[in-house]
Amino acid sequence: MANPSGGVSGKGPITHVIFDMDGLLLDTEKFYTEVQEIILARYNKTFDWSLKAKMMGKKAIEAARVFVEETGISDSLTAEDFLVEREEMLQKLFPTSKLMPGVSRFIRHLHAKGIPICVATGSHRRHFELKTQRHGEVFSLMHHVVLGDDPEVKQGKPSPEIFLTAAKRFVGAPVDPRKCLVFEDAPSGVLAAKNAGMFVVMVPDPRLDKSFHDAADQVLSSLLDFSPNDWGLPPFEDAAA
Numbered sequence: 001m002a003n004p005s006g007g008v009s010g011k012g013p014i015t016h017v018i019f020d021m022d023g024l025l026l027d028t029e030k031f032y033t034e035v036q037e038i039i040l041a042r043y044n045k046t047f048d049w050s051l052k053a054k055m056m057g058k059k060a061i062e063a064a065r066v067f068v069e070e071t072g073i074s075d076s077l078t079a080e081d082f083l084v085e086r087e088e089m090l091q092k093l094f095p096t097s098k099l100m101p102g103v104s105r106f107i108r109h110l111h112a113k114g115i116p117i118c119v120a121t122g123s124h125r126r127h128f129e130l131k132t133q134r135h136g137e138v139f140s141l142m143h144h145v146v147l148g149d150d151p152e153v154k155q156g157k158p159s160p161e162i163f164l165t166a167a168k169r170f171v172g173a174p175v176d177p178r179k180c181l182v183f184e185d186a187p188s189g190v191l192a193a194k195n196a197g198m199f200v201v202m203v204p205d206p207r208l209d210k211s212f213h214d215a216a217d218q219v220l221s222s223l224l225d226f227s228p229n230d231w232g233l234p235p236f237e238d239a240a241a
């Protein structure tokens, strides 16, 4: 329940915001799904959302291990070979990435109001560059970006490492994790944020099992539905009060 003086259920107010990237800022999760469906079809297997839920948000090699092990193809295809195989297809798709609905308006709003914002993504540098090449303007508003291959991030989500590293890099750090709000689409990312002691708004794909919503502090069907006031953040000026 929203509390007008602070956050949801009286939590907050929030001073810093951390964004996941794939599936939250960018519509890139569909590319992974497409490529993984193609690879699995060769083994006469189908890719489903219970497997997707276990892979999304993780570092590439961690997700690849889940993929070959859970589908039972690890004797024929190693996690490393799977990554090589999907790479060519992904490299063609990533530059066509689009912003998710509401992203541009929300990022510009937070930046204009002086709320420090950053990105914490499981994606490594090379993929980050391909995915964001058409979105430089929006990403330039981020105070910093923490990538999956950052030397300080040894373990991917659901480890809290990436979000704690992101919080440490804001000006005036350390930032109290309870004043940080994370936006995530993936179950592993929601858990990582909670493991870091932060608040998390989940914007899940509707095909994801609803049981994964339970760990989040708030669940939205789109960033367009986010109300900054729920978290003690400055309200949109173009919205009705």
Ligand SMILES: O=P(O)(O)OC[C@@H](O)CO
Pocket: 020, 021, 022, 023, 032, 055, 056, 057, 058, 059, 060, 120, 121, 122, 123, 124, 186, 189
């Ligand atoms: O952490 P995000 O930005 O979702 O990236 C993970 C990605 O490599 C695919 O799931």
Ligand SMILES: [Mg+2]
Pocket: 020, 021, 022, 023, 024, 056, 057, 184, 185, 186, 189
């Ligand atoms: Mg994500």
